[in-house]
Amino acid sequence: MNSRTLRIAVLALAGFGVFAIARLGYNLYGYSPAQALLSSVEGSATAGLSKESPLSFGPQGFYSRSSVIYVTAPKKEFGEALSASLQSLKGSGARLLHQKERNTEGTRFSVVQAELPEKSAEELLQRWKSQYEVLQFEENRSDRNTEYASLDARLESLQQTRTRITISPEQFKLSASSELGEEYAKLQTKKREFENARIVPPQQSLTAVFIARPGFGFAGLTDMILDALWWSIALFGALSILGLFAYLVLRLFQGGKDLLSWIGARLDPQDNG
Structure with missing residues (x-):
């Protein structure tokens, strides 16, 4: 694994952790015992x-x-x-x-x-x-x-x-x-x-x-942690799909551009001569 790939992996993992912690904090802040x-x-x-x-x-x-x-x-x-x-x-x-x-x-x-x-x-x-x-x-x-x-x-x-x-x-x-x-x-x-x-x-x-x-106990905290993890997984899954889609679209346009260039080169009379 080269250093660039390692940096990307570390940044992705750090982003995942930051979002999970932020979501957990939101759950704790908005926790309502009565509503639960x-x-x-x-x-x-x-x-x-x-x-x-x-x-x-x-x-x-x-x-x-x-x-x-x-x-x-x-x-x-x-x-x-x-x-x-x-x-x-x-x-x-x-x-x-x-x-x-x-x-x-x-x-x-x-x-x-x-x-x-x-x-x-x-x-x-x-x-x-x-x-x-x-x-x-x-x-x-x-x-x-x-x-x-x-x-x-x-x-x-x-x-x-x-x-x-x-x-x-x-x-x-x-x-x-x-x-x-x-x-x-x-x-x-x-x-x-x-x-x-x-x-x-x-x-x-x-x-x-x-x-x-019963009050706030271990079960409630566990539910909040699982909720934060699932939200993080869902977010990064969605971002990964969007990134892959953008990459495929970019490659498609690049391939189309190369194809048009090749066709133009084949049809150019000067090049054919």
Whole structure:
């Protein structure tokens, strides 16, 4: 290996190291423990949970309301915090729908989904926000008035259809009455749900994800180092490909220039003479 090649190799290695260190510094500077915790559990925490929310009635009509909150507590206090939160849920008149506890990528978390009175849910959420660090909170409210209106219209239409069927031929009457009867019964059941919502306190769905906060450890540092190395490899790979492409284009132009010179020399009458 000659000295020129050695210098190029040393410079390339030094550049690789400088970029890797710079990327690692950027990772450390931009590191967010809260975001790292949220990213590690967000996908798996709510997988398989029900997306439906209880039907409620208020001054603006029928609606559904749901909330999702991610909170974190120190790892040593996680068990106590989770137990206290479950007791608070039960004391608020909640109906537990789902509960699971897992350990994903070294992060322990527990998920609870429940239905409870809207007022109790608001008080509970405010308490959790003051007691724990909130990583993410989302609340959705969907209007159900249009659904109720279309349900009422469909029931009226079915009733009129059933009246017309009574004067139809007997064979057609039996099959049509059976199909309409099933649909009518389902819609009546759905309408009773809307009517019941008028007389009970507004309810809402609440999904709470409790995460144990482990702090910054060896695993987090390892991930940052690997990220810095992969970024460096990707950068130098891209630069190498661009350099090779530029070299090939240069050689192509040089070859074309030499070819044109050769053709010109062959066609020059003075040279041929």
